[in-house]
Amino acid sequence: MTLAGLVVLMVGLHYVADVFGPAFLAFSLVIAVRPLRLWLTDRKVPGWIAGAGVAVLLYAILLAIVGSMAYSVMALVEKAPDYAGKFQTLYVQLRDLLTQWGINETDLGNSVLEYAQPSRVITALTTVLTGLSSVGSQLFVLVMVVAFLMIDSTIIQGRRGQLLAAQQGLGQAFEDFSRRTSKYWIVNTVFGAIVAALDWLVLLWLGVPLAFTWGVFAFVTNYIPNIGFVIGVIPPALLGLLDGGPATALWVIVWFSVINFVAQAVIQPKITGDAVGLNTTVTFLSLMFWSAVIGPLGAILAVPLTLFFKAVLIDSDPRSRWVGIAFDSRGRPIDLRGTARMINDDGRISLRRAYGREAPHPTETPSTRQHTEEQP
Template structure:
């Protein structure tokens, strides 16, 4: 009986799927490496990138002013000048508010050093009395150490120098980008009708950014006025500074309310003890929960189709990449990154990020967009 070799199964014909899979994996790997290199470059150049991002947002917000002026016959250079002037006015108002808040805070720290030391001593003694241990008491005392606040107040000079340097770049960027925005309307004539879908996405992105900041500025102003008046009625020192802080932190998604609450709450504890601390926390909680949690999201959701998880992560991520300004610019930066990375290729990834337009069509027709330029 002769041994017979087992039959060799016939190999399936190669239809090229393995090559395609290998090519897709290679492209995915190259994309990941490219993204990491871009993020590393942004981190190293954050002192230049952060002012650039702020300037881009400012130009996007004020650019629509150009269109009614040009329709009335204004020359292009005059309309550009108005756009630049309005952007500079916004920067001037913000700078004045920040400088005022910084000076008032520095004076306050000097005035309440004795009260703060007494409050720190009482907190440390209470922690030790309830058996939380000396280490926790020491940690709390060091966190509330008046010398740390004094160092912060004395470091306002260095902060102001950095602020002025960043402001210089912002002012320059605004001029260049406002001038360049006037020529974007010629993109379709230069590249043909095939570029129209991309221009439409840019217009939609810019419109979303504008609506987001208009809504946040409106609700931030309401929150700031209510919080400031409440703090003034409760006798909390420099309520105007804490109102400014509430307005600024309203632009930080999810955690802005907490950041705006901590300083006035600590000050309330210093000047009035635990009862006043609880009152301030209650007032802030009622005002901010009603406006920022229950009302504001209904107006923001149409402009920002991002999941809550992604919104929170974007604050941490962009703050790490470009610094503190990244917390305020986190939403438009995330929207721009989503458009650049996902575009129209990965609908399910866009849906996971919170874009509701992927899963369900809009109930009403979208807001008409200005067709003159991508910035419109």
Template sequence: MNDNNLIRYFFFLATSIVIIAGLKIASEILVILFLAIFIASILSSLLTFLKNKNIPIFFAYIVSLSILILLSLLLAYVINISLKDFIENLPSYETRINELIVDSIIYIEQTGYKVNKDEILQALNFSSFVGFTTNIIGSIGTFLSKFVLVIIGVAFILAEAKSIQTKLKIIFQNNAQKLQHVNLFSKNIQKYFLVKTFTSFLTGFIITLILMYFNVDYPILWGVIAALFNFVPVVGSIIASVPAIVLALMNLDINSTIYITVLYVIINISISNILEPKLMGKELGLSPLVIFFSLILWGWILGIVGMFLAVPITMTLKIAFDSNSETKWIGIMMSNLAKKQEKKRS
């Protein structure tokens, strides 16, 4: 590596740090922008479908926005009502979990071990569970409170969709390959979000039915959270399952809690590892390590919304790196080459 290349890489590193700092400062605006772009990419498929059914473009536009508004209002209503009821019932939950801890201590003491009950009750403070759950619901509530601006952004993006395509054709009129590359990337992102939306809805629906069957409190709320956190790879399903499993432990017997935990695992593994890859048709092409650290990075920059958008944003960056010969090595480092090598061997 010569001095010029070294200077160039340090320049890229310094520039990246400045850009990340700028993204962090502008996170409030970027969250709205990114959400509007990705939601519009989903609704554009519905808009195209309605247009192909010979529905006038204006009515197709109104129907698409109406569906988005109705779903947003429904989510806001369910979370608001459930959160108020959950807070009102906190004292009874605290009493129940303390009783469970005391019963567990008594059982341990019967086996011959000496346990300090006061220290354990103090260490296993119920407020930690309450704080964890309310933080999850509160973050989703904050996210929904900004959704009016997101909906307005989606409306403008859908209205400009046709002209954006025309502008791209003008920009790349002398480079058809780049235009094809941009269109392919747009289709892949759109396909990812459509499949992820469907599998997330399916996950939330099944979880809601299971929790209703076992009479766990707030089954619709935990189903909504399971659906939303299905967008977060690796850790999303784990985070979404904690409140429901703890409530099951407080209100049901240990066998029912084990059944619910096992069903959570089966549902998430079946949908995420079996159904999603079949519907996607191909791998995302991102290394699991890159996915994990992208969750941390974009979660830090954009908050909880950044975790939902970590994979598509990182995919965007990877494609940008792949398109430049000087940065292609970064795209290779971000790739999941293990899958490709397995396919070649087979």
């Protein structure tokens, strides 16, 4: 019954994705800036002023991102026809090279080469950026939900204590969700902006056209887990190949890889640690799943959505916390208190809660266990 209910819920979310997507984005963004509002109120700033100031800051950031995306889309649409001839030449060279290797269109499959045609490549690049900028068409829902949540933030803060008193497990799960979501957005935004700025400077140095567009594209794809970097590097590398040759394309890939590795694999973990606690497999499957459920925005919201449903369905109920073992990225013991079983720090299963004593060690026999217990 639970599985059937989840299926029905996901189908319903798919049909209301245009509303649910921006609404949940607003919800998670308000959670992300909540520490700033609390910091202001702790310093005697009136609640309504703190809420309004944080809302204005959030609107300014969103406006800057959406405006940059809109400008990038217009620049790409304007420049794309100029490279149609070069795309066509590259396509012909690719086909001739495959023919020299003894691979013809029939062996490779006509459909594969068709997707490499210039018109399809240009259309695909434009569609990707336009799809990302379509978030702007849902700004009304986003803006209104942010405003209402900021207005209700004081009431929500008061009800937090009531939730913890009535449903301690659910309250603690939501607290953990809020902390991880806030950390996720802040970390990804800060490091994404740094990486995008460095990518933009590299593209300017290499002379790759539309450097600002690809910098914005790299910033947005930074929110797409696991494959965001790959998506972000392909268009500028391809344009570098057309405009400057193979050497330029290679340098784009090398510099993007170095910047991304140093920022996100070396510096970021040392500063922030594990921001969300989800392993790589779960993150990738979440990306695929939520993209199918609510569309392109699901790729950006994959991690917050997974954290939310994990909090509601797994972390809130002691009987289901064992499922969290499959989600965790650090391999640490999961607290299973409240059930018959719990895991000790050394990984052994304790049955003390159910039977009033520790479980026997795997090498112990009933006789040796009894002898040990009878000793003073």
